[in-house]
Amino acid sequence: MKITYHGHSVVSIVTKEKQTLLFDPFITGNDLTDLKADQVEADWILISHGHSDHLGDALPIAKRTDATIISIVEICNFAAKNGVKKTHGMNMGGAFDFPFGRVKMVPALHSSGYETDGEMIYMGEPAGFLLQIEGKTIYFAGDTSIYGDMALLGETLNIDLAFLPIGDNFTMGPEEAAHAAKLLKAKQVVPIHFNTFPLIKQDPQAFTHLLPNNIGKVMVVGETLEL
Template identity: 75%
Template sequence: MKITYHGHSVLSIVMKDGQKLLFDPFITGNSLTDLIADEVKTDWILVTHGHSDHIGDMIPIAKRNDATVISIVEICNFAEKNGVQKTHGMNIGGKFDFPFGRVKMVQAYHSSGYEVNGQMLYMGEPAGFILQAEGKTIYHAGDTAYFGDMAFLGETFEIDLAFLPIGDNFTMGPSDAAVAAKKLKAKHVVPIHYNTFPVIKQDPEAFVQLLPENVGTIMAVGETIEL
């Protein structure tokens, strides 16, 4: 699989058979991304929680691509009410085998709401995703604080690559993320959710220095790695 980082928490994955996955498609309004929302092509959209900087362009991208939205059930219901034809609702602790691989929805300590016409809608519980496909295990933590059960994830899964937020203020910061990386025992860790806004300004190099040698990997926006 080929994994590309697109700024903030946006990832795209292309499987060997050509299936395309897109995580947290915050493109419009994301000053760091290399993507143009109207040009994105994907088959599946995975959304960790209901904040606008993660739902982002989910609805127009899903409609234009006839893509399936995978998320907590409340976000899937929201997508359906806004014209998305294909959704797959999940909940914390559940897993499902999709054509591209297995997805397990795991907890995240955060909040989740989406403002529509001045009113905040409840968008279910925030989550992270563990993707097992092509013999590899990928963890997208979403927006989360550090929590002790990350050790359980590290014991249960052999995580090849973990994407962890380091921005602080809204999520865990670099020091907590370094503890999380240790508990997860991930072979490689990529920092996400930083520098998009002034309040989450961080130095990713400083974060990498908190990790064991050769564990931390800083991905530039638009950079692709292959597993």
């Protein structure tokens, strides 16, 4: 499969069977991304939580491409009420076998709300995703701080690649993320959710130096790796 980083927390995966997964598609208003909201393609859109820099352009992209939104049930209900035809709601600890592979929803320590028409709407609990695709396991942490049960994920799953936020202020910073990587025992770790705004300015290379055995990889925007 081919995995591409598109700035902030936007990640896409294209499987061998040409299924395209798009994570947290914050495109409009994201000065770091290489994507254009009216051109990006997706078959599946995975949303970790309801903040505007993660829900982003998910709804118009889903409507245009006929993609299925995979998220916590409250976000899926919100999407359906706003014209998205295909959604698949999940909740903590639940897993489901999709045509592209298996998705398990796991906790994230954060919050989740979406402001519209001056009103903050509750968007369910924030989450991370564990994906098992083509014999590999990928962890997309979403926005989170470190928490002890990450060790359980590391003990029970052989994580090949983990996307971890390092921005601080709203999520864990580099030191906590490095500790989380140790708990997860991931073979490769890519930092996300940094440098988009002044409050989350970080040096991603400094983060990778905190990790053992050269497992850290900084992906520049638009870079693709094969797994």
